[in-house]
Amino acid sequence: MKALKYAFVCFTLLITPLPTSGHELAVDLTKNAVPITASFVGSELMLYGASESSGDILVVVRGPNKDQTVRRKKKSALIWVNDMEVTFLNAPSYYFLASTRPLDDFLSNDTAIIEKIGYSALDLKVKGIVDDDEIIEDFQNALIRNKQKQGLYGQGPGLVSYKGKHLFRTRLKFPANVPVGNYNIDIYDFKNGKIINKESTVLPVQKKGIEAQVYNFAHQHALSYGIMAILIAALAGWLASVMFRKV
């Protein structure tokens, strides 16, 4: 189904005469949402598009911003204890970057900072006051390292590939532990190191069905949820004792 839709769009893009401006950029996703259902084990989807200029394509995916606390352990007496923490305000909970070529080949430092592209341009604000810039850098690197380990941060040159002269595509991966919320996807078209076009789209990642119902119930009616949980448990316990009485 996914492949079929992809093939269809590619075909449509091919037969549609391109405008003459020379800067057209069109993109789409094989799914317009990532539903988290009871059988969710992570999700993959294709981002595909066409660039008239055949320039360098850069795709940036940002998950919903959240405050992220990073803690550092220290050996105290015999055991390892968390002894310091730094909270980064509004850090992206998911950050993925894909491009046709290594970033250094077409992305200037200025553009990276203005458009906030790449780990070094994340520009995270720290909660409270931490005097030492070196410490902040250590904690920020730790945040990126741990997020990469969880599969929530990633960047890779070569992950966007051209098929033919104008059609490109890349694979977006969302692991099972993906945070819910709206994901902003920016697609840049670079020519000679300059942005000649930019497209943006939003991909919602939401709990669906029973998952959403349980989660919302637990958060919006916490007391009823707790009481329901013990009633279910008590009922199950009673049922078990009745069922096995005469075995």
Add this chain to the structure above:
Amino acid sequence: MQIYLPIAEISVNIFLILGMGGAVGFLSGVFGVGGGFLMTPILIFIGIPPAVAVATEANQIVASSVSGVLAHWKRGNVDFKMGFALLFGGIIGSSIGVGLFSFLRDLGQLDLVIKLSYVVFLGIIGILMLIESFNSSQRTKKRGLVKLHTHNWMHGLPFKTRFRRSRLYISALLPISIGILVGLLAAIMGVGGGFIMVPAMIYLLGMPTVIVVGTSLFQIIFVTANVTVLQAVNTQTVDVVLALLLLAGGVIGAQIGVRVGMRLQGEQLRGLLALMVLGVCIKIGYDLVVTPVDLYSIGMAGH
């Protein structure tokens, strides 16, 4: 087959969870223990966030205690007056415990406190059980002198109350204090606390052994129910889907366990359980001592 847990927010294998529920249920049937002190660490080992493991396990213990207490109640082996005294303390202790739980979580020290409590309590209990099983296998040869009633400082405490079913005339402060301690453990460690309460009732209060288990189960139901509701309200960490899977496996395992347990030798069994308890204790302790792969970690997302 994978299932996504709505509160824990991770994907787990259904059969792994059912199997774990069954295995721990089997052990609790064989040994007559609650099993929370084994289940909570195992849940943490497979990647369930510790806060969710503790709160969800409290919910599951409600189920196993209900099914256990019914059998004891029918035989009249529950001292309700003693149960209410323990419960009074238990509600106080578990309410303080849940508050402490949120406080420690915000401080970033929750995981450490959970793990340290496990190392300390499992260590003590495991060693005591090992000694006891060793002694009792010796005792079959030479019978020691057991003093039935000793008078000490505990009998000077005020609020003396008669507990008719237990044939005791003691200060109500004693069961209440035991209840407070056990309630605290229930909230922080995700256990019923039977493994502390049962010895305390026998050796400290001097209750007759036959009514100890039923009375402690009676108290555990309400204390773990209190923990479940408080955790649901304060931390939103009770995962009913996980709890249901665990108790489905657990009730079946427990019923098989009870039948197997009746055919096995007591002392060897106790020794085996002691070794298992010590094994879990050593594993958790080792993880605290060994240098972590990454000194930095991302904290649990606050709400």
